[in-house]
Amino acid sequence: MSDTGLYGSVYEQLRTYADSLDRALIGLRNRNDDVAHKARLAIVTLLREITNKNSTNPATRFVAVILKQELPAVSGQGLSLCDSLANMLEQHPPSETELQQLEQVAIALDKECSSTLARIKGKR
Numbered sequence: 001m002s003d004t005g006l007y008g009s010v011y012e013q014l015r016t017y018a019d020s021l022d023r024a025l026i027g028l029r030n031r032n033d034d035v036a037h038k039a040r041l042a043i044v045t046l047l048r049e050i051t052n053k054n055s056t057n058p059a060t061r062f063v064a065v066i067l068k069q070e071l072p073a074v075s076g077q078g079l080s081l082c083d084s085l086a087n088m089l090e091q092h093p094p095s096e097t098e099l100q101q102l103e104q105v106a107i108a109l110d111k112e113c114s115s116t117l118a119r120i121k122g123k124r
Helices: 003-028 033-051 058-075 079-091 096-120
Strands: none
Touching (some): 033 079, 058 079
16 A cells, blocks of 8 residues: 555544544534534544543554653643543533543544655655
8 A cells, every 4th residue: 555545544534533522522512512512522422432441443542642741741631531421421511621622632633644645745
């Protein structure tokens, strides 16, 4: 497989996770309680999938590695941040601080998407 094909596959997997999280974050801020609740559940499912140490899904494992690398620089907590956010979201709607932490996870994924896209275009 060429580098472009490899990076294209990686980009597609990352973009799927990033888009899912972005859509759920938008829903989480919806004033309709039902929409916000469904968004919370979607984020919990996504975060649980990413933090599942027994996952055999290569895309999930890859996203977990990316977040392990990116989140410590942001929050000092790595994947434990994702796990604690999932636990919290199961209990109640997020506070403003917790929303900011969720946005940091989304930013880490978006940053890696941008970096991978730059590799595809030969800029890195």
